[in-house]
Amino acid sequence: MKMNYLSQFANTLHQILHQELDLSTIELLIEKPKNADFGDYAFPCFQLAKSRRQAPPLIAKKISEEISSPLIEKAEAVGGYVNVFLTKKTVTQKVLSTILTGKQHYGSSTIGQNKVVTIDMSSPNIAKPFSMGHLRSTVIGNALAKIFQKCGYETVKINHLGDWGTQFGKLITAYKKWGDEKKVKKEPIKELLSLYIQFHSEAEGNPSLEDEGRAWFKKLEDGDAEALALWSWFREESLKEFNKIYQLLQVDFNSFAGEAFYNDKMDVVVNLLEEQGLLMESNQAQVVDLQDESLPPCLIKKSDGATLYATRDLAAALYRKNNYQFEQALYVVGNEQSLHFKQLKGVLRKMNFDWADSLVHVPFGMMLKDGKKMSTRKGKLILLEEVLSESISLASRNIEEKNPSLTQKEVVAKQVGVGAVIFHDLKNFRMNDIEFSLEDMLRFEGETGPYIQYTNARACSILRKGNWNGSDGTQINFESPAHWEIISLLKEFSDIIQTSLKKYDPSQIAKYAIDLARAFNQYYSVVRILEDNHELQARLALVYCVTVVLQESLRLLGIEAPQEM
């Protein structure tokens, strides 16, 4: 049975109010006061005041006198509000025993049972370094996958590698003109990137280079042996480097089917569009008109017959629908591509696919440098690998300074350093642009990943020392407001997970984890947990429950939780 204290309060009100308001309206009206003095839930009476034509405080007083429920300790009227205080003993007992039984499954649900969600994420471009921008897609997608799994969904994480497109024509052109095989073998990404940059700077004074690049891409699409050989070499070298980063981040994929994978699947799409009379010619190119969706036309084939991004994404959408039967298909891709996804859905709707609207673009703001977008072509970018290694070495220095006797220092430094970077990315709402700041990213104090990890590690340490015997929290001292704050947060966990699922927003969980960690740290500073009295085991039960939920929150964000640090 699902516990939900808010809806139980709503039920109680519903009975008191008879038919005046329906249950769902009441649930919507109930709020959580920001101030603890106002209790755990509050019901504003202003709407009733209108229909009853009575003063709100009068109504509040009347309702508060009628409230009677074993879960409610006290109800008082303040202004036009009915403020309700939950029965701390009962609720504490219920919350703790639920967590004690459920352990890491606490907060799980089955709403996604037998449903598949595909997640298009990470998707770095071959022959380019893994930049900070790709980090966002990777960690947001990874967290969403874990959140969906927690809710019973089956997830398919797809790394839609940018391994096809005109850029490879450009790269081949550049390599053939200025490339050096030995150099590329030695430092593939660096060398390929500098060739790519050189191409663009030379092309500024020599536009015919662009045509050459396009021509090489056409050759690639037509199966030219030399082009293909170079392409697969570039791809292989790049993947090796990406895998190093994925290993560090502990992110894995169910599929690496990138753009090239769809090469032989695009004719079907183009034919389908043709059959349905959706394709029209415009300046020698083939487009689907989307005027009735008030969108610019979607380009399907270039004037030279080569395909485009949209063509491949259409093929990919069809393939994924057939192959995975998804209920939702998420695309964790930057905000700047929102038009593309609108067009994609528009075309699918025109093709009469009723599942067109189950494609969900999960956009995110971009990583800015000096207030501007970072550009690969101009070589203005920050390498994730460097950021991660700096973060890890900072964590390492911290360990030497604060806990030099720690065992497995290297493992923990990695967990903390990487955790800091991931958390920094996930703690804010994804649509916000982020101005790149190494200083912010490598901060380990305050609202950071290490803060939560540290809180958990301290709690774990207490459990080790206290010899917790597994008993529940029935003996706990209810007079401490610090304790109640923890319980109050613990009981919200599953609601938080639901919200972050609905909004595709991992930051909800990150913020929750901060709140819970803070509540625990306050408790820790006020109450001596290991004090040997009759409540010791009960306090340990509370501490244990905190570690369960903190660890689970971190896990959902893709961050590890060391037992010691």
Add this chain to the structure above:
RNA sequence: GUGCCUUUAGCUCAGCUGGAUAGAGCGACAGCCUCCUAAGCUGUAGGUCGGAAGUUCGAAUCUUCUAAGGCACGCCA
């Protein structure tokens, strides 16, 4: 020019299905380790919620207008 996003404390951001004195962290200043990991805790200072009008008993939150910044607008992805 059109569309989308953003604008809340010095900085980074919560709060946004309308509700009670607008909250954190960082930075600044002042405290707390004879006691469970000080990567912690406590306190002080700091706000015309970009601006204007409207809807409402009530607006940071909804609507319209407007300003600033960012991004995107067919042969890149």
